[in-house]
Amino acid sequence: MDRRSEATTGDGTATEPAGPSPAGAAGAPRPTSRDVAERAGVSQATVSLVLRDRWHGRVSPPRAEAVREAARELGYRPNLAARRLRSGGTGTVLLVVPALTNEFFARVHAGAAAVAAERGMSVVLFPSPEGIGPAPDPFASAGATLDGVIASSMASRALRALRGGGLPLVMLDSDPEDTEAAATVNPDVPDGLRRVGGHLLAAGHRRIVHLAADIDTWTFRERGRALAEELASADSPLLATARAALDVREAAAVAGKLLATRPRPTAVVCDDDVLAAGACKAARRAGLRVPEDLSVTGVDDLALATAVEPELTTVRLPAEEMGGTGMRALLEVLDGGAPGTRVLPVRFVPRGSTGPAPTGSG
Amino acid sequence: MDRRSEATTGDGTATEPAGPSPAGAAGAPRPTSRDVAERAGVSQATVSLVLRDRWHGRVSPPRAEAVREAARELGYRPNLAARRLRSGGTGTVLLVVPALTNEFFARVHAGAAAVAAERGMSVVLFPSPEGIGPAPDPFASAGATLDGVIASSMASRALRALRGGGLPLVMLDSDPEDTEAAATVNPDVPDGLRRVGGHLLAAGHRRIVHLAADIDTWTFRERGRALAEELASADSPLLATARAALDVREAAAVAGKLLATRPRPTAVVCDDDVLAAGACKAARRAGLRVPEDLSVTGVDDLALATAVEPELTTVRLPAEEMGGTGMRALLEVLDGGAPGTRVLPVRFVPRGSTGPAPTGSG
DNA sequence: CGGGTTCGGTTATACGTATGACGCGCAGGA
DNA sequence: TCCTGCGCGTCATACGTATAACCGAACCCG
Structure with a gap:
């Protein structure tokens, strides 16, 4: 019946809570620095100086405090447009x-x-x-x-x-x-991918493939390079590389083909979490268990990295x-x-x- | 001395590259409407009128065109700060x-x-x-x-x-x-949840539970209400309701308890996709297959809805x-x-x- | 032919702020 | 006594735009 009982609690019985807000639904003009000046009994220039904290040695402390109080009482908020216009x-x-x-x-x-x-x-x-x-x-x-x-x-x-x-x-x-x-x-993505490579090597993986993003940008080129280097340094070079757009479905399709190669890879390193989610999908469809039959890694640590089951091993970018x-x-x-x-x-x-x-x- | 009077010297002549960009890495001042006016041989007011499309019947078409061309040549772009200052x-x-x-x-x-x-x-x-x-x-x-x-x-x-x-x-x-x-x-979320309810009822589900968001807002209250109504109208009321924060892990934990009740529910309706992902997780951990043993639905149609396997039945909000x-x-x-x-x-x-x-x- | 009306523009000004250029009163030194 | 310097503030102005007010000229109609 009453799905919002608390909404009736009278918040504003009086007209205004004397707070800083000018309110007055439609037309209350915002106070300007001139209004503040008038209230504090100083000039507009002084208000500007005080409120911008450039008053040291130019305005006496009590006056400065008076200005600040007047500004507070009026709920003064500087007009950004004017400020920017003036300052460039x-x-x-x-x-x-x-x-x-x-x-x-x-x-x-x-x-x-x-x-x-x-x-x-x-x-x-x-x-x-x-x-x-x-x-x-x-x-x-x-x-x-x-x-x-x-x-x-x-x-x-x-x-x-x-x-x-x-x-x-x-x-x-x-x-x-x-x-x-x-x-x-x-971000030091190369470092991240080297660690991914090291992690997999340490876990005994030797047949590793790379599911890369089909995007020609520096960051993705670096990911591929760093991964390849790390694996090559352990004499266990990448078995294959495939490319897919950053879309789960396409990634799943591409990963499916990648998993069909023989000898079957035991780990697939992905350029990002979305690709990794696709790889997991492909694995399930191929009847492979993650991580028992296939290890999968991503990059980014998006929300979906912990949403999928199992959760993704990944590289968190700041x-x-x-x-x-x-x-x-x-x-x-x-x-x-x-x-x-x-x-x-x-x-x-x-x-x-x-x-x-x-x-x-x- | 006006310290920028000499800026007008080379009005049309060769000082500027023909292209629209002011360039000059550091200090090229942006052209103003006054510059445009000078170049077009009109007043600044005319420039303003033309560029704001308020010139019909106040400026002759050829002049208007001249103004526009001058603006283009100079790469003029109105100063938003000034415009806003003036217009409130x-x-x-x-x-x-x-x-x-x-x-x-x-x-x-x-x-x-x-x-x-x-x-x-x-x-x-x-x-x-x-x-x-x-x-x-x-x-x-x-x-x-x-x-x-x-x-x-x-x-x-x-x-x-x-x-x-x-x-x-x-x-x-x-x-x-x-x-x-x-x-x-x-968004018409109630309609969405009624359809979810109808969909499940039509699929034969009679033991349905609700994984709700642990957030006291109108939209979530409505979701629960609409779902409950739809099910009640089919004489198949909600078996239970549990609440979880919008976090996959917490959702999984809460859903785990929900799935442990007897008789076991056959479907869990979630307030959003994140909760649904959590429910899927809980199902897997409990050894239940989705959708064979348990149906799961979400709301939102986030990217993760298609990232998980199986993909989530959901309600897409615009x-x-x-x-x-x-x-x-x-x-x-x-x-x-x-x-x-x-x-x-x-x-x-x-x-x-x-x-x-x-x-x-x- | 003269007074309105329309057309095609210009001039002047205000928006609110920041800041360089000025006081002004007072203390101290000559 | 006068000049200097300093501490405290104010004055005036400019930023770039939009628009109300104005204005000359051409046109129109009686």
């Missing part, structure tokens, strides 16, 4: 990612947005559903003028479309040699930190610095999808 | 979601951002990692003044924290009776459309309208995780 910047950074709904990039965005918020800036995502493509002028479609761009895991050709804005560019998970970017922030570090790098560039390349550590996470190599078939 | 709005909308990295909300955000971009606005996400909690002043932490707020699936108590800004508020997936919101956009519709509703409110409640259709998606009820144990 737009306060907006564009984050370009290959796939908007991908959890990994959502985490990157979260990290970047958090750092941006500290500086009163905001991050807009490039709204194109599918990559950059023919570049319908990212800046226009973002609907905002921008201070800079952070681009993640982009194909080199798409990068070029991003250039031409003359905007500071920070690249994530991309070739540090790329001269287009003012800075680069990379997505939030990548976003945050990238944002900080961009801010440094905007301040005239030249941050260069940064490499972030990754974490190898062993879980249930890997086990000792099956014995009978060696 | 901030051009920024806050999107409040319970979990930033949740794929569902990423899709909501994508939909909202796309609509916002059409109007030159942008959407910032509330950067708090975990829900609203004690509300550390969302508006301040967003680092921006705002035109309005879109809040999704919030608990009523958290809502109250959002109020007090006096900002137009649009709710997604929430109680339409809630008087706090100017508009509400809901996340992008919710975001887009919510944004449009907010824009209408900002224009003085009163959109009220909208209900969006959902899609029932049968997949491999449901099948006929097992026969032997009836």
Whole structure:
């Protein structure tokens, strides 16, 4: 009957709780720094100085406190548009990612947005559903003028479309040699894949295949390279490599063929968790048990890594930190610095999808 | 001395590359509407009129075209900060979601951002990692003044924290009776759960349990209600209900207990896909096959719904459309309208995780 | 032919903030 | 006594845009 009994508890019996909010559903104009000045009995300039913390030695402490109190009482909040207009910047950074709904990039965005918020800036995502493509002028479609761009895991050709804005560019998970970017922030994926390789070798696996992402970007090339190196160094080179788009169904189909080769591989290393989920699917369909008959590994540590059964052994990339570090790098560039390349550590996470190599078939 | 009077010297001549980009790595100042005006031989006001498409009957077509061409040649892009300052709005909308990295909300955000971009606005996400909690002043932490707020699936108590800004508020997936919101956009989840119930009943299931989200929000209450109603109408009431947080591991643990009850249920309806993945996990651990021994359903149709094996029967919620519709509703409110409640259709998606009820144990 | 009306523009100004350029009163030194 | 310097603040202005107010000229109609 009453599915929301608590909603009736009178929250606002009186008109206003004397709080900072101007309220007045429609038309209450927001207080300006001038209003604060008037209330505190000082000039608008003083308000600006105090509220921006640039008052040391220019405004006496008691007055400064008075200003702050007046601002609090009025619920004053500086007008970002005016501030930005005056100070030049737009306060907006564009984050370009290959796939908007991908959890990994959502985490990157979260990290970047958090750092941006500290500086009163905001991050807009490039709204194109599918990559950059023919570049319908990212800046226009973002609907905002921008201070800079952070681009993640982009194909080199798409990068070029991003250039031409003359905007500071920070690249994530991309070739540090790329001269287009003012800075680069990379997770140490090679290290991650070397550990994956080492883990499998230590478990006795000798017939290992690679399910690679069908995407020609630096980060995926590095993954393949690092894995191949690690295995070669143990005289147990990759048996085969196949490529699939980052889609579970396609990955399952491709992995199915990979598992049909003889001698059958005992482990499949995947470029990311989605591919790994596909590989697990293919294994089940082929009547193979994971990890008893086949070990599977991924990269990213997405939510689905723990959603599937068994849970995926994977390499956790510091997505939030990548976003945050990238944002900080961009801010440094905007301040005239030249941050260069940064490499972030990754974490190898062993879980249930890997086990000792099956014995009978060696 | 005006310190930038000499900037006008080379108005048309050769100082700038013909291309649209100002380039000049560091310091090329962006062209303003005044620059465009000068180049086109008109006044700044005319430029504004033309570029905002408000010139019909006020500027002659050839002149308008000249202005547009000058703008193109200079690579002119209006200064959003100035525009917003002048026109009052901030051009920024806050999107409040319970979990930033949740794929569902990423899709909501994508939909909202796309609509916002059409109007030159942008959407910032509330950067708090975990829900609203004690509300550390969302508006301040967003680092921006705002035109309005879109809040999704919030608990009523958290809502109250959002109020007090006096900002137009649009709710997604929430109680339409809630008087706090100017508009509400809901997916027709009850319909979805009725169909789930009908689907299972038609498949012969009579011992059905409900794995509910341990979250006290309207949308989840409705899911439980609709499911219970549908089953009751067929004289086959819910056997039991258990609650778990939206976490695969916890869901698996709770579902494990649920499956241990006798007589054993033949189907478990989950409030969302994450819970369903947990239920599948529990089933495997209990030695039950899905769907032969146990049918499982979810809601949302996240990526993981097709990542697990078997793929999940689920109800696809139109996340992008919710975001887009919510944004449009907010824009209408900002224009003085009163959109009220909208209900969006959902899609029932049968997949491999449901099948006929097992026969032997009836 | 003169007064309105329309067409095609311009001028001026305001939006709210940040900040360089100025006081102004007072203490201290010459 | 006058000048200097310093501590405290204020004044004025510019950022780039949108728009109300205005204005000359051509046109139209009686």
